[in-house]
Amino acid sequence: MHYIRFLKQPRLLPSASAPNQVSAKITITTDLGESFCFETVPLCALLEIDASGSTSGGGAWRTLASADIVWAAKDGYTGVEVIIPAPNLARLRHGRVRMVVKARSDSLDVSAFENCWVQAAEETSGVVAVRSMAINLRPHAEQRPAIQALAERVFHAHGKELHIWEEAGESIARHIWYGPGPRDAGLILSSYLSFFSPLSSESGKVYSPPELPLLQTTLQKEEFQVLELGAGCGIVGISLATFFPEAKQVILTDLPEASEILTHNVSLLPSPTNSKISHQVLDWSLPLPTNIQNTRWDLVLVADCTYNPDVVPDLVKALGRLTEPGKAEALVVVAMKVRHESEAVFFDLMQDAGFVVKEKAKVPLEVLGADSEEIEIFGFMRG
Template identity: 25%
Template sequence: MYHVRFLKVPYSKCLQHSQKSDSSKRSSTKLYSGKPVTARKPNDGLKSSSASPCRISFVVTLTTDLGESFFYGNATLSVNLIARRQSSSKAIDVTRTNVQWKTGMRALPIDLEVSVRQIDRIMKNGRMDVRFYVHVAPSTDNKYQNGNDICAHTTGDPLPALLPVTSMGFWFSGSEKPCALKDTIQHAIKYDGANYRYVVRDIPIGTTTLKLLEETGESIARHLWDSGILLCNFLMASKQNNDVFMRQLTGSSKQMNVLELGSGCGTVGLTLSKVFRQSHIVLTDLESARNVCERNIALNCTRSGSGANGQIEFSIFNWDSSKNTAEENAKVFDAKWDLVIASDCTYNVDSFDMLTDVLLRVVSQRTKLLLVHKERHGSEARVFDLLKEKNKLQSQWRQQLEPASARSTADILVRMGSMNQ
């Protein structure tokens, strides 16, 4: 799959300044540049007496999940500016347009124009708290060729060849220093806190949808990966069909203790909480992934605390256990796990020894180990050789995940002799 990504999140290039001023409504926030400024709250009025356009600018790219290659082909992208009032869940379609991604592109600058008067009308002349969102998705007119075919997962429903993206909500307000010579005021768009760093993905998982936050920066841990998305759909379909894969994975257990290593945004862990509803699920990753993972748990799961219906939680854990606190190590090493999952954790050869050492410490006779990986290079097979050499773990079940073009494979590994072959 290819992912639509923001290289620059939406910001405003041109906005009429409002002469209204109310110092009691000023607050501190951060803009796209990350620079703290003095800004007004969302109900600031805009100068609706002018029909001058507000130009909302941003830059997108189309890349693979790890960002190692760009979409090489032509594609039509549908770009939509929508608004939602805080008092209503109904979306208002503000403006929509199509743009063209052409073969050889690495980035695509996009400008949306909407009149200040229209924005002010939606905001009821500043009386309504309104958030605006930019949504970029593949147009239904696309006919992908040359290996960029529409992806299909195991339920038969299509996954888009280009994964759509939505900006976090922003609002419009006036500026402290209107430009005297030009009709241009920078930083007229405001974000809540550090939300400019994130985007929203709606990921179809079987018959449901996960709403996931993802970081716009270069971090690996806070992005979505193809293998995780494909695994989630595979697990959901396997659960619904109660097929051989699911029976091998769970055995007779209904309440399982589940550990995920390298959870990132939490895509797989959140799906596990829907597949194994009565289980205790612990998602682990570095401190840098905590914020996005915990926010995604809050967005998608109401059972983050203890209870009869299971629980899901995030815990900091470094594969180099010497860098963890005693409590962090105990959380992982002292528990008895029925299922341990690591999805797309084999891209870095330098981490193989640490990863396999951790896996072998958390795997017991009762544990199923599910490794999911996208084959980016041949050296990834070394992980399985190490597991077999160190503690005689072998693959009991191997499943190629769809689509085949994503080169994603799921392996269940067990201790030799612990189960009937």
């Protein structure tokens, strides 16, 4: 799977001799940005305005202008310039305008979670669209860079939308790390959870993912409590809280550097979902916060957290503290895309800590112009 990213945020380029234009630069990379897309991908760039006139939050967006562009393999090293002519844009001094860049073909779109399973069954790959922050409409001389550049991903299922913001790169040199944002294993786990939601319609399930009976049984409880470790942007926990009304409490945890993104993404959730989900700092190398230590968790979620072997020992210790004898038998669900052999240490340490793999599933993940990959989902319990 690939992700469209802004290397340079969209900005207005006024000119006395030509129509106003909005310019941006994009790239297409894998989830961690470790490699570019080496396939030709037709893209569509849209300029959208919030027709409601809102200056923040919500909005009813309509298209002002558009442009077709093509991503080619050679563009991985420089990025692609996106230019959309917008003759009337300079007159808009109020309201919000944004840029959306997406694949021109609907078959590549993964904004609908069910498309993840269609693509897996049909052995096709996806490209995740991106939406910009509101564009600064002041003349070029008045523009100032944003304090922190952000970009938005939007996913939907069962009539509900998830708005997930992430840090946006401002330089080709930053392609190796983009901060907290959706990644392959978290995205697939989120779509898996949505598939088994009580909000899901059986008639719409054309393709089915592999079943995980223990996880499905936990999700069918009258009420249950969920903790996510290494939440990043929060997509997994937010998906669960959104698609499972029975979830009594969902706490997303990560290091302090993820707090700003988590705060923003959680704040966008509508009521009553926002009343049962929260986030807090949790460092795996330190004792658990009192409220987390004293809670009997039904489900502990971990996605995309095992690729750095240096932190795996602390992760396993944290999982051990959460499932100490005398606590409820929490199901620990780990979703991962194995990136290198050193990740095997996670399974060795889990076994040493008394964890047993109770169930597992593999989901094929096609990659444009590259070998296919797999997302693996494991259900662990102690003893």
